[in-house]
Amino acid sequence: MNAIVEKLREAYHLDKVPSPIILYNCSENQEKYHKHRQIFNRRFEFMPAAIVLCVTTEQVSVAVKFTSKHNLPLRVRSGGHDHEGECSGTDTILLDLSEMDKVEINSARGIAQIQPGTSFQKLTTLLADVNVMIPHGTCATVCIAGYTMGGGWGPWTRKHGMCCERVVGATLVLGDGTIRKLSMDGNLDERELLWAIKGGGGFSYGIVTEFVIETFELPFEMIKFQIEWNEYCYVPENKMFALRDSTPTLAVLQAWEAVIASTDLTANQLVGTNLKISAKHHAREDGPVNPCTVSHNCVMYGYWEGDENSLWEFIRHRFELTGRYTVKILGKAGCNHKHLPYGEHLMSSWDRYSFHNMNQLKQGLEGLPFPPDEDQPAPHKITSRLVNAQGLGEEGRHKLLESLTSPLVLPGNKHFGLFTYITLGAIIGNYYQHVITPEQKTKSAFPYKDKLFTIQYQTWWNETEKEMEEGQNNHVYTRVNRALDWMDVCRDYAIPNTSGAFISFKDSSVPTKTYFDKSYEDLVKIKQTHVKDPHNHFRSRKTII
Template sequence: MDQRKRNPCPDLTGRIVIPGAPEYNEARLDYNFFTSQDKFPSIIVYCQNTKDVSNAIGWARCHNVPIRIRSGGHNHESFSTGTGVIVIDVSEMKRVSLDKSKGTAIVEPGVTGQELYETLYKEGFTQVGGTCPDVGISGLVLSGGMGPLLRRHGLTCDTLLSAQIVDADGRLIRATENNKYKDLFWALRGGGGGNFGVVVSITIKVFPAKPVTWFNIGWDWNQPIEEVIDTWQEFFSKADRRWFSHLDLWSKAFPTDQFDKLPIKVLGVYYGPPEEARKELSPFLNIGRPSNQEIELVNWNEAIQLFDESTAIFISEKPEYKSPGAFAVDTLPPAAIKTITKTLRNTTSPYFNVLIFSLGGAYSDIAPTDTAFYYRKDKFFLQYTVQWIEDENASKRIREVEALRGRLLPYTGGDYVGNPDSRIKDYLTAYFGGNADRLMRVKRKYDPNNVFHFPQSIPPAPASWDYDWSVKHNGPWYNNELLDK
């Protein structure tokens, strides 16, 4: 007999927010006001511990209420909330335990990237995190996690040692690379948040926080922009793992004076002295007349702050934006570069941005199928973002950014699950490439009833797959050993 039929529904525990409560209107929103403004959850549970999470899952199933899971609330499409759902919010679970001797940390899911950076830095350590300060660490790990240490130590998910997750039956599972839940552990490293259960703690590797050389070289739009883009991609497609960089491109209409930031910037960190960095970066210093040439030694905490200060532009406390992306397996040809510059030069939007990440190094040491994160052989990730002000036409701006992504698809592919795009039809292939089928099989094993579902979630593998998999592998597809082959 089903356990839920024998026992009464559990009571909700934790900090509970319902419609009509003074804090409800703020609590129901995700970071992107545009995609969350029309979503009205039936109840929001701010969990304080694992028991609160288990009770919330049990309550939701007992009352047949759809579940959404939220940590930092930075899902661009606001898939972590919805109308008529229960939001299981783990943002108030913030404990961190550092083991210096082992170089590991146990972190609860509500800790943000900036909070973890600061906590670890006080002890002389750092994490392989991102550069957006408010993103929840659990969401970053589950998406993959691209940041300034990816060329030295890989993605955030590559530092994951174990994860504790509450499954659809309210059970606490500890998944590692070598235990009986190793298939789930594989899926959690890049398989996206909210698909398999609620992560309540992670154990990750941490690393000594050492000084680095920060560089930020900037140009106005009256300079040879196409040469900047081409030089950047040629340099960073071949650079060793001491380098990490963003190429930050804003529209010609960008209000430079308002934000005191240049629209075209080559910025990042070098794990070596400033004199070496300046010598290596001379090709950029000789392009046109750079208006900014910062190349200086900073401590690690300052470097993380500089990334945020240099790239983040939000024009409202409730930003409205669209932010899809794509991966580039090779350097962009001149036609693609012209497409980018023409779009940014001609748009009337002041807040149209293309941010390109340099990949490679340790990021590419891992095979595409070794973790759920698939795009290991690509050289760059392109993040397209457009914001709009209140009286602008949102649909026009969304069409504009989607059009740029579409025009560059001959040279790029896929998308990062951390940058979801609700307009992508074949989203499983776009986010997970050749790992999509395997993720669906893991989903069917751990959540066969699809309790954890949302727009663009991973569905369970269909029953029709069972026979073909069993015949091919002489056993059921859900066997751990077979699944890992």
């Protein structure tokens, strides 16, 4: 038996806490070990020394005390979606909280008690069944913990703010194994710890084993929709994807930015939205990019509170001058659609291009509204920045489109399942403009409440089972390095009226202070004062210290 595992089991026995399942790399549980060691970003392959499948707060506490006593590196995962792989590590003790997925909903108090391993597909369906909801993310397989501690952007942000704004309590295991119940009316150190986990990033301040989150009433009618400009078509002769139209991307970007900055009543029915713009090849010999005429595939996703007639009128009014587009209704939910499970109908990913759909186009078929690969693990790289309150402005838009039009984005990438693009996620809306007061804005550590939207640069590859089986003998690897070079260029691209970075879109090359801005010094102080972690065992590359 693994010596570390034997000692850890002994620690549970001595503390009179039932021992959880502990996996390590041996013949008797190798299959289960390999399943639990995998994380969402397949760019990283880690081999933890032991994986502890905790199901109670007390089990987490014993493991924390054990690793601290024996000076062993510690990692924690719930859904495993950390883009830089910081939720795991080789030769670490990995606390896997994916089995902690209980949800208790108290409709009378307007709160939900949610354990960290609860996925959004499960959680949103349970909430909708009793006509309530919380601000959630866009990927069904993401779990509540890391999402909320990073801020919690999603399709409800314009109306209800980041998820972290609605956290009113939590159960937290500190660095010495102490279990603390945090609440808004607790003592000073409890209030400061609660403030820190509301957007101050994961892992730094302890291990959360339960969140208490305020719910809101589910609307009568919700529609998830998409609008697409410059759709792709497949050209068999040269095995390339081409754009059907040549609508200038600038027109689409300007229209979308005007909508999210608007304060009129119909714009408020757009409770959340993002805009995905695909990068494209531009040869150096073709001269400078003309940002006024360049065209990219653009897809706007949105959640609409209202019926289809009001949605169609909104689209016509706001986008009829942008050029030819197609509209798809992707799903419906709300009190009027109780027969439709929310998590299955409104929770496909907004953040991915689907290789499955691209293969459908190759065969002359329509892509599916819910591609089966959108939430599947795959290698990827992410980086980000945010747009200041005044908006990009003319020069900012031009520079953004220049960054998306590059010789580093090779022609034919999509044929090999290599996707390079940005997603713009709206933050500004009725909640941060009118609902929340300046004093209330200080109640969470998330520092970017006054930004207009996020810019998330993304590169994904090797997404199909066939490609994964091919491993390194895959043509995509003749292209990935240049796509990652494109990411490096974009990270440092001079785009006026942008600043900061969003910790949920983690990039280890971005300085930690950039993620937390004006909250940074207070977060460091809270870490040093309240977490009882003098040797900083709760650390990874992008924790607060």
